[in-house]
Amino acid sequence: xxxxxxxxxxxxxxxxxxxxxxxxxxxxxxxxxxxxxxxxxxxxxxxxxxxxxxxxxxxxxxxxxxxxxxxxxxxxxxxxxxxxxxxxxxxxxxxxxxxxxxxxxxxxxxxxxxxxxxxxxxxxxxxxxxxxxxxxxxxxxxxxxxxxxxxxxxxxxxxxxxxxxxxxxxxxxxxxxxxxxxxxxxxxxxxxxxxxxxxxxxxxxxxxxxxxxxxxxxxxxxxxxxxxxxxxxxxxxxxxxxxxxxxxxxxxxxxxxxxxxxxxxxxxxxxxxxxxxxxxxxxxxxxxxxxxxxxxxxxxxxxxxxxxxxxxxxxxxxxxxxxxxxxxxxxxxxxxxxxxxxxxxxxxxxxxxxxxxxxxxxxxxxxxx
Amino acid sequence: xxxxxxxxxxxxxxxxxxxxxxxxxxxxxxxxxxxxxxxxxxxxxxxxxxxxxxxxxxxxxxxxxxxxxxxxxxxxxxxxxxxxxxxxxxxxxxxxxxxxxxxxxxxxxxxxxxxxxxxxxxxxxxxxxxxxxxxxxxxxxxxxxxxxxxxxxxxxxxxxxxxxxxxxxxxxxxxxxxxxxxxxxxxxxxxxxxxxxxxxxxxxxxxxxxxxxxxxxxxxxxxxxxxxxxxxxxxxxxxxxxxxxxxxxxxxxxxxxxxxxxxxxxxxxxxxxxxxxxxxxxxxxxxxxxxxxxxxxxxxxxxxxxxxxxxxxxxx
Amino acid sequence: xxxxxxxxxxxxxxxxxxxxxxxxxxxxxxxxxxxxxxxxxxxxxxxxxxxxxxxxxxxxxxxxxxxxxxxxxxxxxxxxxxxxxxxxxxxxxxxxxxxxxxxxxxxxxxxxxxxxxxxxxxxxxxxxxxxxxxxxxxxxxxxxxxxxxxxxxxxxxxxxxxxxxxxxxxxxxxxxxxxxxxxxxxxxxxxxxxxxxxxxxxxxxxxxxxxxxxxxxxxxxxxxxxxxxxxxxxxxxxxxxxxxxxxxxxxxxxxxxxxxxxxxxxxxxxxx
Ligand SMILES: Nc1ncnc2c1ncn2[C@@H]1O[C@H](COP(=O)(O)OP(=O)(O)O)[C@@H](O)[C@H]1O
Ligand SMILES: [Mg+2]
Numbered sequence: 001x002x003x004x005x006x007x008x009x010x011x012x013x014x015x016x017x018x019x020x021x022x023x024x025x026x027x028x029x030x031x032x033x034x035x036x037x038x039x040x041x042x043x044x045x046x047x048x049x050x051x052x053x054x055x056x057x058x059x060x061x062x063x064x065x066x067x068x069x070x071x072x073x074x075x076x077x078x079x080x081x082x083x084x085x086x087x088x089x090x091x092x093x094x095x096x097x098x099x100x101x102x103x104x105x106x107x108x109x110x111x112x113x114x115x116x117x118x119x120x121x122x123x124x125x126x127x128x129x130x131x132x133x134x135x136x137x138x139x140x141x142x143x144x145x146x147x148x149x150x151x152x153x154x155x156x157x158x159x160x161x162x163x164x165x166x167x168x169x170x171x172x173x174x175x176x177x178x179x180x181x182x183x184x185x186x187x188x189x190x191x192x193x194x195x196x197x198x199x200x201x202x203x204x205x206x207x208x209x210x211x212x213x214x215x216x217x218x219x220x221x222x223x224x225x226x227x228x229x230x231x232x233x234x235x236x237x238x239x240x241x242x243x244x245x246x247x248x249x250x251x252x253x254x255x256x257x258x259x260x261x262x263x264x265x266x267x268x269x270x271x272x273x274x275x276x277x278x279x280x281x282x283x284x285x286x287x288x289x290x291x292x293x294x295x296x297x298x299x300x301x302x303x304x305x306x307x308x309x310x311x312x313x314x315x316x317x318x319x320x321x322x323x324x325x326x327x328x329x330x331x332x333x334x335x336x337x338x339x340x341x342x343x344x345x346x347x348x349x350x351x352x353x354x355x356x357x358x359x360x361x362x363x364x365x366x367x368x369x
Numbered sequence: 370x371x372x373x374x375x376x377x378x379x380x381x382x383x384x385x386x387x388x389x390x391x392x393x394x395x396x397x398x399x400x401x402x403x404x405x406x407x408x409x410x411x412x413x414x415x416x417x418x419x420x421x422x423x424x425x426x427x428x429x430x431x432x433x434x435x436x437x438x439x440x441x442x443x444x445x446x447x448x449x450x451x452x453x454x455x456x457x458x459x460x461x462x463x464x465x466x467x468x469x470x471x472x473x474x475x476x477x478x479x480x481x482x483x484x485x486x487x488x489x490x491x492x493x494x495x496x497x498x499x500x501x502x503x504x505x506x507x508x509x510x511x512x513x514x515x516x517x518x519x520x521x522x523x524x525x526x527x528x529x530x531x532x533x534x535x536x537x538x539x540x541x542x543x544x545x546x547x548x549x550x551x552x553x554x555x556x557x558x559x560x561x562x563x564x565x566x567x568x569x570x571x572x573x574x575x576x577x578x579x580x581x582x583x584x585x586x587x588x589x590x591x592x593x594x595x596x597x598x599x600x601x602x603x604x605x606x607x608x609x610x611x612x613x614x615x616x617x618x619x620x621x622x623x624x625x626x627x628x629x630x631x632x633x634x635x636x637x638x639x640x641x642x643x644x645x646x647x648x649x650x651x652x653x654x655x656x657x658x659x660x661x662x663x664x665x666x667x668x669x670x671x672x673x674x675x676x677x678x679x680x681x682x683x684x685x
Numbered sequence: 686x687x688x689x690x691x692x693x694x695x696x697x698x699x700x701x702x703x704x705x706x707x708x709x710x711x712x713x714x715x716x717x718x719x720x721x722x723x724x725x726x727x728x729x730x731x732x733x734x735x736x737x738x739x740x741x742x743x744x745x746x747x748x749x750x751x752x753x754x755x756x757x758x759x760x761x762x763x764x765x766x767x768x769x770x771x772x773x774x775x776x777x778x779x780x781x782x783x784x785x786x787x788x789x790x791x792x793x794x795x796x797x798x799x800x801x802x803x804x805x806x807x808x809x810x811x812x813x814x815x816x817x818x819x820x821x822x823x824x825x826x827x828x829x830x831x832x833x834x835x836x837x838x839x840x841x842x843x844x845x846x847x848x849x850x851x852x853x854x855x856x857x858x859x860x861x862x863x864x865x866x867x868x869x870x871x872x873x874x875x876x877x878x879x880x881x882x883x884x885x886x887x888x889x890x891x892x893x894x895x896x897x898x899x900x901x902x903x904x905x906x907x908x909x910x911x912x913x914x915x916x917x918x919x920x921x922x923x924x925x926x927x928x929x930x931x932x933x934x935x936x937x938x939x940x941x942x943x944x945x946x947x948x949x950x951x952x953x954x955x956x957x
Contacts, residue, residue, distance in 0.1 A: 017822050024817030077473055079480075142666065145673045149404050149476055153624060154669065156617070157662035164658050220815050227814040228824070231793070231801045238790035241685055245750060245784075246802035247776035247868050260811065286610065291480060298477055330488040330608070337481030342466055345474045351792055685743070685752050685784070 031215030039208035051207060052277060053320060058210035059272050060316045062217045064296035064308035066264035069221060071294065072303035072351070073230060074257040075237025080139065080155030081265055081293045083162045086285035087135055088128030088266025089273035090166065090192050093201045093280060095124035097172075098179065100202060105176045109202045121204035125213065125270030129263040136262025140255035159285050166282035167195045174200070197281035198273065205275040213271060217264050221305045222353070224260070233257050234303060234351075295333050298340060301347030306354040311347075370517040372650065374525045380646035381639070382531045382600065385538035388638025389593040390619030392545060392631065393586030399562040399629035400582050403472050406479040407459060409616015410486035411452050411587045413607050415594025417496045418448045420503050420604055427504055441506040441599075445537075448591040456587025457580055465576070490607030500609075503602035507533060534596045541592055542635060545585065549631055558582060562629065593619075618645070618661050625668045627678025636676060640664075701763075703728045703904055704780075704872050709748050709758030710928075718744045720928040722758070726872060726906060729898040733919035733936075734908045737948055740925040742908045743785055746874050749906075750782050751775040762872065777805060781870035783861035785877045785908075791850030795841055795860055798849050799832035802867035832867060838900075839863040839893075854881045859890075866901060873897065875907045879914050887914060894918050916940065924948065 042051050067081045099120050100107045110117030135158075142154045170191040173179050182191070192198045224230045232253045235243040244250045273280040283289075296315055300307030319329060340347065390412055397405040422444045427436060463482050467475045491498045509528040516524040549555040560568040561578045569575050597615070598604055605611050618641055626637025641661055648660035674680055702725035710720045719741040726732055734742050747753045749760060751772035760767040765778045781802075790798050807828065813821050836842045839859045844852060849860060858878050865873055875894070879887045891914050897905055909915050915922065916936040924932040924939060926948040932939055939945055 017819050017826075020822045021817065021819045024821070028816075075473070077476065142670060146669055149472070150624065150669060150673065152404070152476065153621070154666055157621075157665055160614070160617070161659050161662050164656060168655050223814055223817060224811075227821070228801075228804045228807070228809050228828070229811060229814055231797055231804070234793055234797075235790045235801050238792055239788050241683065241752065242784065242788035242790065243801075244772040245752070245776060245782055245788075246864060247773045247805040248801070249773045256811070287613070288610075291484065294477070294480070327492075328488075330484055331492075334481045334484035334488060338463060338478055338485065341470070341474050341478040341481065342463075345470060685747050 027219055028216065031219055032212060034215050035208050035211035038211040039206065042207045046207075052275070053317065054207060055205060055210050055271070055275055057313045057316045058207075058214045059268050059275070060293075060296065060312040061309045062214050062268035062271070063265055063293045064300065064312040065217055065221050065305055066261045066268065067293045068297045068300065068303060068305065068308045069224065069233070069264075070257050070261040071297050072301070072308070073225060073237060074233040074254060075302070076254055076257065077149065077152040078139075078155040078258070078261070079152050079287055079290050079294065080157075080159035081261070082287070082289035083155075083159030083285045084132045084136060084262040084265035085269035085272065085289075086166070086280065086282075087162060088125075088132040088269030089280045089284065090128075090190075090198060090269075091131040091266070092121075092124035092128030092270030093198045093273045094190065094192060095127050096121050096204065096274065097198070097201055099124070101173075101176050101179055107200055107202055109204065113208075117202060118204055118209075121202070121270075121274060122209065125209070125267045128270040128273075129266035132266025132269065133259045133263035136258040136260075137255060139262070140258030156287050156290070159287050159290055163282045163285040165189070166192070166285060169194050172199055195282060197279045199279060201274055201280070203274055203276040205271050210271055213267050217267070218305060218309065220264075225303065225305065229253070229256065237303070292333065295337050297347075298337060299347055301349040301351060303351040304347065304349040304353055307347055307349035307352075310349075310354075371515075371523045371525050374515065374517070375523075376646050376650045378525065378527055378531065380642045382534050383646060384639035384642030385534055385542075386593050386597055386600075386638075387619045387622045387642050388635045389538050389541060389589050389596075390616065391623040391626065391634035391638045392542070393590050394620050394623040395626070395628050395631060395634040396558075396582045396586050398623070399631075400558065400565075400579055401464070401475070403475040404479060404620065405464075405583075405586075406476070406616075407482035407486055408586060408590060409613065409619065410483050410490070410607070411456060411459075411590040412594040412597070412616060412619075413612045414455065414486065414490065415448045415452050415591030416503075416598040416604055417490065417594075417607060418451050418591070419444050419595040419598050420501060421496070422447045423504050423506060435508065436504065436506050438507075441533075444506065445592060445595045448595050449588045452587040452591035452594075453584045456583040456590075459587075460580060460583040465579075487608040487612075496607055498606045498608075500603060500605045503598040503604055505602065506599065530599050534600060537592065537596060541589055545589065546631065548585070554578075554581065614658060618658075621661055621665045625665055625675050627675030630675070630677045633675055633677035640676075702726055703730075703763060704749075704906075705761040706749070707759045707761075709745075709755040709760060711744065711748060711753055711756050717928050719748060719925075722748075722925070722928075722930060724906075724923060726904050728904060729902065730904045730921070731895065731898060731919045732904065732906050733915040733922035734906055734925065735910075735912070735915055735922060735939075736925035736931075740948075741928040742925055743876055744928075745925070746782055746876055746906075746908070749775075749872075749874060750780055776868055776870075779869070779871035780874065781865035781868045781872070782874035783858070783865050783876055783878060785880070787854075787857050787861060789849040789857055789860060789864070792848055794846050795836065795849050795852065796829070796832055796845040798860060799835055799863050799867045800828045802864045803828045803831045803835075805868050835863045835867055838866075855883070855886045858882065862893075866897075870901075871903050873901075873903050873905050875905060875909075877909050878907070879909050879911050887911065890914075891918055 038054070046054060063081065063085055067078065070076050070078045097107050100110060100117065104110050139155055139158045142151065146154060169189045170186050172193045173182055173186065173191045232243065232248045235248055236250055236253055240250055272278060296311040297308050299311035299315070300309070319326065390409070393408045394405060397408065423440065426440055459482055463478055464475060467478060490496050507529055509530045511526045511528055512532050513527040514524050549558060557568070557573045557578050560571070560573055561575050565575050619638070622637035622641045623634045624637070625640060626633030626635070641664070644660050644664050645657050649657040668675065672678070704724065704726035706722060706724040709722050711718055722745055734745065736742055744753065748755050751770055754769055762778050762780060767775050767778060790801070807824050809821055809824055833842065833845065836845055839862060841856060841860055841863060844856065849857065852860060862875065862878060879890055882890060894905060894907065895918055897903060907915060907919060919936060921935055922939045923930055924945050931944045931948055932942045
């Protein structure tokens with residue numbers, strides 16, 4: 001690695017820049033390979049039940065990692081993350097469901113692996129992310145004026161308002177004809193099922209898509225952390241006044257972190273809504289769910305991407321281990337949260353990543369990079 | 370017109386409950402500068418303890434002609450005592466070790482305590498996870514009837530239960546106001562709230578004051594829980610969303626009134642109740658929670674520290 | 686900036702101050718923390734700001750950097766009107782500072798503390814952050830080089846990878862200066878940089894401060910309680926007491942000013 005050159009002040013050679021840039025593309029490609037890899041396990045190593053668990057873990061990881069961008073890196077306390085997830089889920093559900101109705105006259109799955117339906121689904125996840133990002137912008141705006149705990153309340157209010165609004169939505173329309181004949185009052189508020197949830201979504205989510213979006217999320221989060229934007233975020237967490245005194249546009253960075261986190265949560269929401277056995281409901285936007293993600297980020301460590309991932313998988317896998325777990329789930333979560341704050345407030349990994357514990361890596365990552 | 374007055378009356382009753390709960394949030398925030406998320410759960414506990422005690426007494430006594438009049442105050446006293454002790458314990462065990470920790474950590478701990486209380490309360494061995502019906506401890510005759518317009522038009526009724534809520538809540542708030550603004554203890558509380566370090570230098574035992582604040586807040590919360598159960602006898606299980614929303618709305622009251630400010634909590638409680646009740650009646654009751662949070666966001670954007678809050682400037 | 690260059694073209698560059706503070710003031714509640722403060726800071730100068738504790742020196746810095754908005758008065762830096770601007774805009778315009786009560790980014794590495802400040806005028810978008818193209822790498826490499834250069838100047842190179850909070854007190858103060866310099870300021874505000882340093886450290890700090898104007902093409906406004914340091918380093922000094930200016934002049938005149946001596950009465954006045 002030329003990057004570990006003994007005299008870092010020497011100008012970096014163009015050759016190494018080119019190599020570094022290539023690496024910039026290779027890593028995301030590895031993410032794609034990873035997605036194919038986990039997908040190939042589906043049905044072979046993993047039975048249907050394991051597959052669902054694996055998808056749950058993947059989605060939970062995406063949500064924990066994205067929430068950690070706001071809560072852990074930027075240090076803004078958001079308790080409305082489930083709201084962004086639900087918004088993304090509903091949006092992406094609308095795209096696939098009504099898109100399928102309009103395109104193919106049926107909401108059922110269309111085409112096999114990588115068929116037309118799956119591409120519509122992938123696009124719908126991104127659409128869900130974009131809508132969520134817009135909401136993230138709106139929710140992030142008050143953070144310009146509000147400090148810590150007030151902001152927490154606003155984000156909590158956002159999730160709750162969304163939950164109530166989702167309950168008041170219209171019935172799902174079942175056919176193309178119904179859609180064509182629908183009156184305005186059946187379309188606004190949008191026909192996404194009201195209190196019973198959005199029924200009848202085609203179940204496109206599989207390990208490939210979860211693996212793909214998860215690895216892209218993780219790569220993005222890790223790269224963000226080691227970039228100019230990430231540094232400004234962490235600086236705001238450490239000391240807001242010092243940050244703006246060295247020229248960080250605190251407002252913009254905070255809003256940006258909200259937008260990024262909301263986007264990623266929205267994509268995860270799309271995956272969640274189309275997972276087999278799930279019926280996305282207004283309750284999914286509520287704060288109880290947001291708390292679960294907060295617990296994951298706290299457990300993982302502030303700003304630690306890999307820490308959040310570990311915590312997300314532990315907390316998602318725990319129920320499979322403990323019989324009767326569901327009854328005691330929240331008690332265990334709550335005790336974990338309190339114990340963590342009393343005994344190890346920095347979380348499992350602190351703000352470090354798992355590879356920071358490897359001496360070889362630490363040396364290489366030193367001043368040189 | 371009758372509708373308007375009736376809505377007003379409900380808003381006042383609900384507002385007094387919000388205000389009672391908001392006081393606990395605001396006092397703790399005033400002194401320790403963090404949101405005691407678990408406060409709302411103390412209210413739930415107050416309601417459920419009232420139910421348990423009332424049920425137990427009624428079973429023992431099995432009175433022929435309705436519950437005796439002294440039962441209400443006894444139940445209230447029990448609830449207040451248990452919650453007071455609980456408030457003390459919560460502070461000692463969960464918050465005190467974190468006195469020097471970053472505020473975010475304390476906030477997260479508070480969320481943990483809140484979740485713990487809710488879900489422990491919901492265990493079968495404790496209160497169980499199904500709704501119950503609070504026995505009526507008071508008859509509810511109409512005390513006041515007002516009719517507007519001619520015969521046949523609807524009338525406004527103020528029952529004994531609502532009157533009890535006004536009187537009890539009013540007395541408790543008066544008591545608190547007296548303690549905070551007219552006693553040495555209150556002066557010490559305000560001193561700690563203004564600057565804990567200076568107060569400590571002046572010989573005030575901050576830990577005692579903090580404990581006292583938690584106990585007082587929890588006692589008021591218990592009273593609010595009791596009164597709530599009287600007004601709405603259908604008690605939901607402890608982790609039900611409705612309770613969380615009750616706690617949140619009370620908290621929102623404290624915030625929009627100006628958190629840390631005792632009078633602000635009262636003002637906020639009534640403002641929130643008015644917006645909620647009138648919005649529910651005149652616009653649509655489906656969106657009552659939306660009005661509350663929308664109001665919160667609007668007020669915070671206009672006055673980031675609430676209506677009566679003092680503007681905050683961090684010392685650099 | 687709407688006033689346009691025409692108005693200033695008339696003034697000759699020599700007598701136009703770099704930083705021009707006119708009659709600023711701020712009150713906290715009833716307390717007039719700073720009242721009618723004015724200051725003309727020429728280019729490449731070393732200027733002192735002294736006064737007893739609570740005189741309002743730090744508050745002046747907070748006003749100059751936009752942390753507080755002045756109740757009245759105006760602040761100009763060369764051709765920019767800085768009055769009421771946001772702190773990050775003021776930093777961008779060329780005013781940087783250190784803090785009396787050190788405010789480093791404790792969890793970040795020493796290098797990153799400086800690199801963050803160095804990235805002020807270089808922005809990379811979120812997408813570029815994800816794909817890490819050549820532009821991203823070139824930018825990061827530049828930032829790193831510049832940060833390391835400054836760490837060399839401050840003799841902190843050896844600690845580059847350590848978290849900032851692990852540094853000793855004196856090192857933390859130096860890191861604050863390095864971080865402020867990384868924003869390429871035209872005016873550098875140092876708030877008690879020698880506090881907590883031993884005599885040796887103070888001496889090398891004095892040498893360093895004296896070298897700053899030429900080396901980095903900036904002016905320094907220095908607050909410190911060590912009169913020896915201020916008198917040695919600064920060409921001109923303003924004395925504050927109870928928020929008001931009680932004396933302005935070169936060190937030798939300040940030292941013998943009866944008002945100043947009276948203001949410091951009860952406090953030790955070294956060298957006086
Ligand atoms: N944010 C603030 N709120 C209230 N009073 C303040 C604030 N900042 C400074 N002060 C007061 O202004 C006065 C000047 O303080 P400061 O500028 O820190 O003095 P110093 O000259 O020691 O740096 C002090 O009395 C201080 O208490
Ligand atoms: Mg000072």
